[in-house]
Amino acid sequence: MYLAGRVAVITGASRGLGKAMALALAPSGVRLALVARDVERLSSVAAEARELGAEAEIFQADIADEAQVLQLEQQVKSKLGPADILINNAGINIRKLCVDYTLAEWNSVLTVNLTSVFLMCRSFVPHMQGRGYGRVINITSIMAHISLPQRTAYSASKAGLLGFTRSLALELAREGITVVAISPGPFATEMTEAIINDPQKSEQFMSHTPMRRWGDPKDIGKLALFLCSEDASFITGTDILIDGGWCAE
Ligand SMILES: NC(=O)c1ccc[n+]([C@@H]2O[C@H](COP(=O)([O-])OP(=O)(O)OC[C@H]3O[C@@H](n4cnc5c(N)ncnc54)[C@H](OP(=O)(O)O)[C@@H]3O)[C@@H](O)[C@H]2O)c1
Numbered sequence: 001m002y003l004a005g006r007v008a009v010i011t012g013a014s015r016g017l018g019k020a021m022a023l024a025l026a027p028s029g030v031r032l033a034l035v036a037r038d039v040e041r042l043s044s045v046a047a048e049a050r051e052l053g054a055e056a057e058i059f060q061a062d063i064a065d066e067a068q069v070l071q072l073e074q075q076v077k078s079k080l081g082p083a084d085i086l087i088n089n090a091g092i093n094i095r096k097l098c099v100d101y102t103l104a105e106w107n108s109v110l111t112v113n114l115t116s117v118f119l120m121c122r123s124f125v126p127h128m129q130g131r132g133y134g135r136v137i138n139i140t141s142i143m144a145h146i147s148l149p150q151r152t153a154y155s156a157s158k159a160g161l162l163g164f165t166r167s168l169a170l171e172l173a174r175e176g177i178t179v180v181a182i183s184p185g186p187f188a189t190e191m192t193e194a195i196i197n198d199p200q201k202s203e204q205f206m207s208h209t210p211m212r213r214w215g216d217p218k219d220i221g222k223l224a225l226f227l228c229s230e231d232a233s234f235i236t237g238t239d240i241l242i243d244g245g246w247c248a249e
Contacts, residue, residue: 004029012090014041016189024221026052033076063116073123082127088117089139095150113157134177169237178236185243187215210245
């Protein structure tokens with residue numbers, strides 16, 4: 001129960017990697033603020049988390065919207081108290097050639113994947129300051145390090161998030177607040193469903209992955225849990241690749 005009483009805000013907690021991280025943290029005694037737009041799915045994740053021992057509240061918010069993030073901060077504070085842990089996980093991808101991208105599509109990828117993290121950190125980092133402990137975990141991607149065609153906006157947003165992670169870590173280094181990115185490789189979630197279901201694309205993905213398999217979202221959960229622990233208190237301003245070896249090749 002080493003996170004007993006800690007308040008953890010997780011964006012994109014309604015499914016996929018966000019759900020996996022919520023359920024990995026749940027048995028540690030954490031109090032979860034589960035954030036996304038789909039209330040039905042959030043409720044079902046909250047029920048699973050409670051079965052595992054966590055207190056869990058759901059918060060419907062579009063984290064790309066400044067007013068909604070400001071309101072979210074107020075709601076979390078009044079229901080659960082100040083946040084100790086912030087996991088910026090919500091993200092989207094629109095896979096298209098650069099020359100076919102509309103400005104609206106570009107803006108939506110950059111806003112959800114990058115600007116929202118600034119909005120969330122601006123609201124929730126002050127909760128952690130002056131209390132000797134805090135954790136910000138930003139979910140980036142191997143596409144911050146390498147790339148593929150049809151990933152201009154996605155790669156730009158995730159590489160930007162890595163830079164954001166480094167700078168925020170420096171701002172908070174003396175306060176016991178760590179800021180770390182996790183860069184996942186291929187994980188089987190709804191985001192990657194279209195690739196998994198297309199044998200040719202799936203084979204292409206696996207050819208890049210030395211371990212020749214898709215990652216299990218539970219492994220992202222275990223890594224996030226470790227990063228929240230005291231054992232990870234000297235890890236900051238960096239990112240951890242969890243990619244089956246993709247970036248090593
Ligand atoms: N799966 C992979 O292989 C992979 C690899 C590298 C990096 N990643 C990153 O990991 C993170 C999670 O990905 P995933 O695979 O779990 O994707 P997913 O299954 O598509 O889940 C995305 C989550 O983000 C939430 N979300 C999206 N837009 C939102 C918004 N405007 N406001 C609030 N919540 C929003 C969604 O909830 P609602 O729809 O309910 O709002 C959902 O819970 C993303 O940042 C992604 O870029 C994934």
